Amino acid sequence: MQGQIVKIESSLYTVENHNDRIPCVLRGKFRKQHILPRVGDYVVFDEKQQVIEEILPRKNAFLRPFVANIDIAFIVTSVHIPNLVPTLLDKLLVLMELNQVKPIICVTKMDLLNEKEQNEKKKFFSYYASCGYEVIYNYELKKIKQQLEGNTCVFVGQTGAGKSTLLNHLEPNWHLKTGEVSKSLGRGRHTTRTVELLSLLGGKLLDTPGFSSLELTGSEEELKNAFIEFRKYPCPFKDCTHTKEKECSIKEQVEKGNILKSRYESYLQFRFEVMKK
Numbered sequence: 001m002q003g004q005i006v007k008i009e010s011s012l013y014t015v016e017n018h019n020d021r022i023p024c025v026l027r028g029k030f031r032k033q034h035i036l037p038r039v040g041d042y043v044v045f046d047e048k049q050q051v052i053e054e055i056l057p058r059k060n061a062f063l064r065p066f067v068a069n070i071d072i073a074f075i076v077t078s079v080h081i082p083n084l085v086p087t088l089l090d091k092l093l094v095l096m097e098l099n100q101v102k103p104i105i106c107v108t109k110m111d112l113l114n115e116k117e118q119n120e121k122k123k124f125f126s127y128y129a130s131c132g133y134e135v136i137y138n139y140e141l142k143k144i145k146q147q148l149e150g151n152t153c154v155f156v157g158q159t160g161a162g163k164s165t166l167l168n169h170l171e172p173n174w175h176l177k178t179g180e181v182s183k184s185l186g187r188g189r190h191t192t193r194t195v196e197l198l199s200l201l202g203g204k205l206l207d208t209p210g211f212s213s214l215e216l217t218g219s220e221e222e223l224k225n226a227f228i229e230f231r232k233y234p235c236p237f238k239d240c241t242h243t244k245e246k247e248c249s250i251k252e253q254v255e256k257g258n259i260l261k262s263r264y265e266s267y268l269q270f271r272f273e274v275m276k277k
């Protein structure tokens with residue numbers, strides 16, 4: 001039988017198959033191999049013996065949190081306290097892009113801005129939409145719900161951005177605590193926390209305070225590709241780094257205003273970080 005691991009507590013693995021949750025242990029062979037199952041893993045298990053036999057191929061895997069097979073990341077982005085930080089947004093987008101996770105930008109706190117400020121932010125986010133990213137405002141609950149169906153999702157973003165508030169709107173029975181800076185963000189705290197996948201409106205939600213290590217893995221080439229709008233403007237030199245080259249379509253488009261300056265600046269910063277490694 002096949003199922004998805006929804007919870008791990010020391011050596012006990014809870015596997016979900018349709019609506020059943022079966023507590024399982026691991027076959028001894030896993031100890032010899034170096035692969036350990038993670039929350040989110042699809043596995044083959046023996047229902048009678050309650051033993052996990054095999055981990056099915058992963059779409060992606062993260063170390064912190066220790067999870068696999070994330071389909072969608074809602075990048076919860078506040079436009080007012082905490083202020084919008086384009087580099088942070090871009091970093092999360094790149095991280096998801098590099099790991100085959102579909103990012104959805106979820107904008108919060110528009111109601112706290114005046115009309116002029118609202119229009120500025122709308123323009124900023126419409127750039128991302130024009131790149132092909134999904135942008136949803138947090139009052140568009142129906143749109144958010146549609147994305148959850150059948151997917152393993154995670155909500156990420158700065159503390160205070162409005163993740164718990166949004167989840168409470170989606171699932172009013174949850175009563176998640178809001179408004180306080182979560183103490184679990186303190187270092188060393190959530191490494192020991194049980195990671196669990198909760199059922200939410202036909203999808204699954206990873207309950208974790210966040211992707212704490214935002215270190216980008218990947219090569220310079222992969223980084224270039226992760227800025228998805230760059231693909232629209234091929235440079236004369238195939239291996240152009242978009243930095244010092246004289247003829248570079250990317251720099252040209254930044255000048256023309258077709259590529260957002262902050263996106264290009266994020267690219268330069270991340271490139272530096274990737275190269276340092």
Ligand SMILES: Nc1nc2c(ncn2[C@@H]2O[C@H](COP(=O)(O)OP(=O)(O)OP(=O)(O)O)[C@@H](O)[C@H]2O)c(=O)[nH]1
Binds near residue numbers: 110112180
């Ligand atoms: N006006 C307004 N306030 C919001 C909105 N979304 C969230 N808030 C408020 O912002 C504060 C922080 O929201 P939380 O939902 O606790 O933020 P969080 O992202 O869960 O934060 P952590 O758990 O610390 O990571 C709360 O006081 C919310 O009521 C919004 O769209 N508009």
Ligand SMILES: [Mg+2]
Binds near residue numbers: 163165177178182
């Ligand atoms: Mg919260």
Ligand SMILES: [Zn+2]
Binds near residue numbers: 242
């Ligand atoms: Zn270039």
